[in-house]
Each structure stands twice: as structure tokens, then as C-alpha cells.
Amino acid sequence: MVIRAMAMVRVDGLREITMDMRRPEPAANVNRRAGGFRVSFQNRSRSVEPIKSFVGVTSKELSRVESAVGTAEAIQQLLLIAIPALILILVDPGPGKRP
Amino acid sequence: MYAAHFAASLAVKGRAPRAPLWALVTAAFLPDFVWIVLARAGVEPELPPRGFFDDWSHSLLMIVVTSTLFALLFWKKDRVVAAAVWIAGLSHLILDFLIHPARLALYPHSAIHLGWSLWSYGQEKSSLGPNHYWWIEAAFIVLLLAVYGFSWRRVSPDWRIPAASCLLVAGLHLLSV
Numbered sequence: 001m002v003i004r005a006m007a008m009v010r011v012d013g014l015r016e017i018t019m020d021m022r023r024p025e026p027a028a029n030v031n032r033r034a035g036g037f038r039v040s041f042q043n044r045s046r047s048v049e050p051i052k053s054f055v056g057v058t059s060k061e062l063s064r065v066e067s068a069v070g071t072a073e074a075i076q077q078l079l080l081i082a083i084p085a086l087i088l089i090l091v092d093p094g095p096g097k098r099p
Numbered sequence: 100m101y102a103a104h105f106a107a108s109l110a111v112k113g114r115a116p117r118a119p120l121w122a123l124v125t126a127a128f129l130p131d132f133v134w135i136v137l138a139r140a141g142v143e144p145e146l147p148p149r150g151f152f153d154d155w156s157h158s159l160l161m162i163v164v165t166s167t168l169f170a171l172l173f174w175k176k177d178r179v180v181a182a183a184v185w186i187a188g189l190s191h192l193i194l195d196f197l198i199h200p201a202r203l204a205l206y207p208h209s210a211i212h213l214g215w216s217l218w219s220y221g222q223e224k225s226s227l228g229p230n231h232y233w234w235i236e237a238a239f240i241v242l243l244l245a246v247y248g249f250s251w252r253r254v255s256p257d258w259r260i261p262a263a264s265c266l267l268v269a270g271l272h273l274l275s276v
Contacts, residue, residue: 071139074138081124081128085120091264092112
């Protein structure tokens with residue numbers, strides 16, 4: 001299953017991190033907002049170090065982002081299965097109710 | 100695989116019409132449900148430094164165990180339904196056997212891994228647009244939906260319901276291009 005999940009966490013009044021992960025090749029898009037400017041950076045190295053150095057976040061702050069991404073990803077994965085499943089069940093309700 | 104698991108549920112539904120579709124879909128996605136929970140809990144990481152690991156949700160032994168336990172819930176009510184649910188659960192193993200981010204372990208933390216190692220090949224772009232993975236999954240979807248469609252024809256001449264189900268599954272796969 002190829003999943004894409006995004007989460008945004010406000011680190012403080014000036015910095016926001018948006019992490020965009022795509023399995024199986026995760027990438028992180030980090031946006032830094034400061035003084036009205038938005039700077040984007042795409043990390044394809046499978047390492048969090050470039051993100052930390054680019055935005056200037058600590059490991060603890062970054063782990064908050066990763067945790068938020070993980071939750072968003074899990075919810076998205078469940079919905080990606082549940083919504084089509086629900087539609088299929090409504091379309092084919094079962095033997096007793098089939099025309 | 101994603102849409103192929105829905106197609107597998109429908110194929111089993113076609114052969115065992117008494118089996119409720121919700122149970123078949125749940126069984127077909129059971130290893131993924133377990134994986135979502137375990138990945139969130141950090142038991143099955145997918146990123147560095149620990150790398151991709153899904154032995155607890157996707158090893159041969161665990162898929163057989165979870166499928167069997169889930170199927171047993173239907174054993175008292177209807178044994179045919181229980182068998183259908185069990186097969187739907189095992190279909191996950193068959194589909195992931197071909198292409199999966201990592202080859203499937205025999206049991207959690209086993210050194211023995213099964214399955215074809217087509218993941219790298221699957222990620223390569225094909226000359227027809229989508230990558231090879233997409234085409235391989237498409238082939239399985241066509242095969243499984245054909246089983247569903249032909250099985251349906253034996254019980255009802257009405258083609259609208261299977262056509263709608265097939266369109267939905269095909270649409271899901273097209274969306275993943």
C-alpha cells in the first residue's frame with residue numbers, strides 16, 4: 001500500500017514544520033515561516049539530520065512532528081480501507097438482500 | 100497491495116455468497132490493520148535507523164494465526180462462511196508473497212524469508228506509464244474480479260451490482276497511479 005500522510009506542527013510563533021511522508025520512500029517537506037517568508041526544503045536522504053539543521057529544531061521538537069505524522073498516517077490508512085469497504089458493502093449488501 | 104485486497108474479498112464473496120462482505124474485507128486487510136496498530140506503537144518500524152520490519156503482522160505464521168482466529172468467530176454460525184473468511188485472510192499472504200517492501204518472514208524474527216523479491220523491480224517505471232508494481236497488481240485485480248463476476252452470473256442475471264463493485268475497485272487502483 002502506498003500511503004501519503006502529512007502533518008503540520010507549530011514549533012513556536014515563527015516556525016512551522018510540515019512533514020510529508022510517502023511510503024516506501026519517505027520524504028519530509030519542511031516549511032519554515034519567518035517574517036512572512038515561507039521556505040521549503042525537501043529531504044530525500046531518509047535521515048532527519050538535514051531537517052534539524054535546516055529548521056533549527058531540536059530532536060524533541062522533531063519527535064513531536066513525527067508523532068503527529070504517525071497519527072495522521074494511521075488514521076488515513078484506516079480510512080483508506082474503511083471508506084471503500086463501506087461503499088462495497090452498501091453496493092453488495094448480501095445474499096438475502098440481493099435482487 | 101491495496102485494491103487487490105478488495106478484489107480478493109469480492110472473489111471469495113463470489114464463491115461463497117453467504118459470507119458477509121464486511122467480514123471478508125476485514126479478513127483480507129487484517130494483517131494491515133495489525134500493522135497500522137503496531138507501526139503506530141513503534142513495534143513495527145518502517146524508517147531508519149531500524150528499517151522496515153513487519154514480521155508480527157505480515158509473517159506467514161502470524162497471517163495464518165490471525166486469519167484462523169478471525170475465522171473461528173464464524174465457525175459456530177456457519178462453517179462455510181468461516182472457511183471463506185479464512186481464505187480471504189490467507190489471500191493477503193498470497194498477494195503480498197509476490198511484492199512487498201520486504202520478503203515475508205516465516206515467523207516473527209525468523210531468518211527464513213519467503214516470497215519473490217520483486218519490490219525493486221516493481222518500483223521501476225514501465226514503458227506504459229505506471230510502475231511495474233501497478234501493472235502486476237492490476238493483473239491480479241482483473242483476475243480476481245473476473246472470478247467475482249463469473250461467480251455472480253451463476254446466481255443472478257443482474258450485472259449492475261457486480262459491475263458497480265468492479266468499477267469501484269478498478270477506480271481505487273486507477274487513483275493509485
